[in-house]
Amino acid sequence: MKTLPKASPAARNDQSDAVAAPRSDLSQRWSPSQWWTRSRRTLAETLPALGLLLALALLWQWYASQPTVDAQILPTPLAVWTVLVAQRDILWQHMLVTLQETLVGFAAALAAGVAFGTLLDFSPWLRRAIYPLLVASQTIPIITLAPLLVLWFGFGLVSKSIVVLLVCFFPIVVALADGLRSADPELIRLFRAFGAGSLRIFWTVRLPGALPTLFSGVRIAIAYSVIGAIFGEYVGSSAGLGFYMQLKQHSFATAGVLAAIVVTALLSVALFASVALAERLALPWYYLQRQRIG
Numbered sequence: 016m017k018t019l020p021k022a023s024p025a026a027r028n029d030q031s032d033a034v035a036a037p038r039s040d041l042s043q044r045w046s047p048s049q050w051w052t053r054s055r056r057t058l059a060e061t062l063p064a065l066g067l068l069l070a071l072a073l074l075w076q077w078y079a080s081q082p083t084v085d086a087q088i089l090p091t092p093l094a095v096w097t098v099l100v101a102q103r104d105i106l107w108q109h110m111l112v113t114l115q116e117t118l119v120g121f122a123a124a125l126a127a128g129v130a131f132g133t134l135l136d137f138s139p140w141l142r143r144a145i146y147p148l149l150v151a152s153q154t155i156p157i158i159t160l161a162p163l164l165v166l167w168f169g170f171g172l173v174s175k176s177i178v179v180l181l182v183c184f185f186p187i188v189v190a191l192a193d194g195l196r197s198a199d200p201e202l203i204r205l206f207r208a209f210g211a212g213s214l215r216i217f218w219t220v221r222l223p224g225a226l227p228t229l230f231s232g233v234r235i236a237i238a239y240s241v242i243g244a245i246f247g248e249y250v251g252s253s254a255g256l257g258f259y260m261q262l263k264q265h266s267f268a269t270a271g272v273l274a275a276i277v278v279t280a281l282l283s284v285a286l287f288a289s290v291a292l293a294e295r296l297a298l299p300w301y302y303l304q305r306q307r308i309g
Contacts, residue, residue, distance in 0.1 A: 022306040025124070025268045028250065029200075032105045033045045042144065044228040050291050053210060054180060062202075064073070065089075073221050075091070075092055076091050076092050076093065076262050080092040087269060089105050089269070089270060090269055090270040090273065094270045095274050097270070097279045098268075098270045098271050098273075098274040099274045099277065099278075102274070103270070103300050105259070105272065106256075106259065106275065106278050108128065108209070109254060109255050109258065110256055110278055110282060111247065112254040112256075113241065113244050113248065113255045113256045113257070113279075114282065115172065115176035115246065116172060116176055116179060116244040116248075117179055117244045117282075117286070119172065119176040120175065120176035120178065120179025120180045120182075120183065120240060120243065120244065121178070121179055121180075121183050121237060122181075123176060123180045123184035124180040124181075124184045124187060124236060124240075125178065125180075125183070125187060125233065125236075127184060128181070128183070128184050128187030128188045128191065128232075129187070129191060129229075131145070131188050132187070132188045132190075132191030132192045132195065132229075133191070133195075135188070135192045136191075136192060136196065136217075137213075137217075142192070143159045145191070146230075149185060149188060149189070152185065153185055157178060157181060157182060157187045157243065157246055158246055159252075160178070160181065161174075161178050161246050161247050161249075162175050162248040162250050162251070164178060164247070165247070165250050170251045170252055170253060172262070173249035174247055174251075175243075175244050175248060175252065175255070177247075178244065178246055178247040179240050179243040179247070181238060181243070182236070182239050182242065182243035182246075183201045183237070183243070184234035184236075184240065184241050185234075185237050186235040186239075187232045187233060188232075188234040189228045190228050190231055190233070190235075191225060191228070191231075191232065192234020193228060194224065194225025194226070194227070194228030195221050195222070196284075197222065197224070197225070197228070198220055198221040198224045198225070199220070203220055203221075204214055204222050204239050206219065206220060206255075212283065219309070224296070225297060225300070226298055227294075227301050228268040230290070230294040230297075230298070233290055233294075234287060234290050234294075236304050237283075237286045237287055237289075237290045238283055238286075238287050240286065241279055241282055241283045241286065242283075244256075244257070245257040245260075245279060248261075249253065249261060256275050256278060256279050256282075259275050260272050260275045260276070263275065
């Protein structure tokens with residue numbers, strides 16, 4: 016009986032290195048040194064914005080401290096900070112109301128946007144019929160629709176959530192529809208050559224390829240979602256950051272208005288960062304490919 020020749024030690028070492036290469040690459044990818052490098056890179060990218068923000072705050076403080084400037088019209092950043100600290104509990108309660116309206120409206124917009132974007136991709140007739148209407152709907156100022164929505168649905172959560180839905184719906188639909196249309200045609204033809212149907216191609220090729228574009232639309236939508244909730248609260252509400260701003264504005268408490276604006280900005284940034292984090296967790300292959308290319 017003939018026996019197969021044994022591999023040389025060098026060949027065995029090459030094979031073991033080839034098998035261990037991906038494992039070592041994976042361990043290096045998640046090594047503490049690389050995490051530290053990424054953290055330093057993120058900090059280096061954030062420092063210019065923080066420096067500019069600090070410079071603007073110092074300039075604001077200097078200008079607002081001049082004797083010719085009325086403190087009631089333009090309070091200093093220190094006065095705004097004093098209001099933030101003194102009324103943090105009240106601002107927190109109003110912020111929770113605005114956050115609830117934002118999350119409910121955004122979740123509805125995300126579900127409706129994904130559904131409509133998929134329908135537009137599967138049906139060219141629906142795309143030709145609905146897409147122009149979607150574009151035309153963006154010419155209607157949302158501030159004109161908010162009073163009607165409050166009149167129809169009341170002063171509660173529903174009317175504010177619908178305003179947020181209308182603000183967030185368009186960028187999600189357009190991003191998903193464009194992402195699905197930009198799928199690689201060569202890859203689609205390859206899957207069809209192997210007998211894959213339209214549904215299999217959608218789940219395997221078109222939707223994964225459209226996810227980066229979809230998340231771009233989601234980031235735009237979440238950035239504007241808080242503004243939609245504030246619009247609805249300005250028109251008619253009994254709680255929320257928009258209601259708090261209106262109360263302070265009527266009492267000429269400019270520092271309180273600016274404090275609510277600061278909370279609104281921080282809330283928008285936090286939601287945007289949450290979506291960015293969810294994108295990195297959902298699309299690790301996309302960011303790994305970008306890292307290799309870059």
